[in-house]
Amino acid sequence: AQKITQTQPGMFVQEKEAVTLDCTYDTSDQSYGLFWYKQPSSGEMIFLIYQGSYDEQNATEGRYSLNFQKARKSANLVISASQLGDSAMYFCAMSCPEETSGSRLTFGEGTQLTVNP
Amino acid sequence: EAQVTQNPRYLITVTGKKLTVTCSQNMNHEYMSWYRQDPGLGLRQIYYSMNVEVTDKGDVPEGYKVSRKEKRNFPLILESPSPNQTSLYFCASSWAGDPLFNEQFFGPGTRLTVL
Numbered sequence: 001a002q003k004i005t006q007t008q009p010g011m012f013v014q015e016k017e018a019v020t021l022d023c024t025y026d027t028s029d030q031s032y033g034l035f036w037y038k039q040p041s042s043g044e045m046i047f048l049i050y051q052g053s054y055d056e057q058n059a060t061e062g063r064y065s066l067n068f069q070k071a072r073k074s075a076n077l078v079i080s081a082s083q084l085g086d087s088a089m090y091f092c093a094m095s096c097p098e099e100t101s102g103s104r105l106t107f108g109e110g111t112q113l114t115v116n117p
Numbered sequence: 118e119a120q121v122t123q124n125p126r127y128l129i130t131v132t133g134k135k136l137t138v139t140c141s142q143n144m145n146h147e148y149m150s151w152y153r154q155d156p157g158l159g160l161r162q163i164y165y166s167m168n169v170e171v172t173d174k175g176d177v178p179e180g181y182k183v184s185r186k187e188k189r190n191f192p193l194i195l196e197s198p199s200p201n202q203t204s205l206y207f208c209a210s211s212w213a214g215d216p217l218f219n220e221q222f223f224g225p226g227t228r229l230t231v232l
Binding site for chain 1: 150152157158159160161162165175205207209217218219220221222223225226228
């Protein structure tokens with residue numbers, strides 16, 4: 001079974017500083033995908049970034065980058081130059097192919113990020 | 118506009134009164150899924166569907182039913198709701214072509230309270 005662990009229930013960062021949100025995963029599959037989603041207080045789920053297990057380079061999307069360390073099974077999200085609008089809940093998720101049912105996403109518990117002015 | 122819609126957005130009901138939460142997507146996605154979000158537990162999958170008439174249980178299916186009669190719709194049915202089903206519910210859809218990069222598009226969520 002797949003499992004995602006986010007060990008930081010809450011994180012605080014000063015505006016304009018960088019912050020790293022931790023995510024570790026457990027799977028016996030060789031092929032998988034890793035996602036990060038943002039959930040602001042309004043509740044919607046916003047896709048941020050994706051990393052495939054065979055991708056050799058870390059994924060980047062604007063101020064977001066994914067620090068992928070395959071041997072350690074970690075996929076940490078790095079947000080550079082934090083902004084007040086980055087205050088939100090962040091979820092790490094993993095997709096693994098299943099024989100009969102395509103694939104499914106398994107989510108971590110989430111990290112609540114607060115950006116202080 | 119490409120989107121996933123859910124109705125209602127908010128619902129307060131009483132134990133045992135059957136309810137349905139509707140979900141519709143206009144992106145012609147094959148894959149649809151229901152999640153519930155609870156504090157400290159993240160999102161957990163309830164049911165999913167790979168295509169019309171194909172549904173399967175997720176991690177927490179007890180107390181829920183689904184159907185997929187049309188590709189665009191995937192309603193969630195609570196036959197006899199109980200207070201432990203008070204939660205925030207999300208419907209999501211995605212392409213089924215790539216089993217790894219299945220970016221899921223989420224609906225706005227339905228906040229359900231069962232008294």
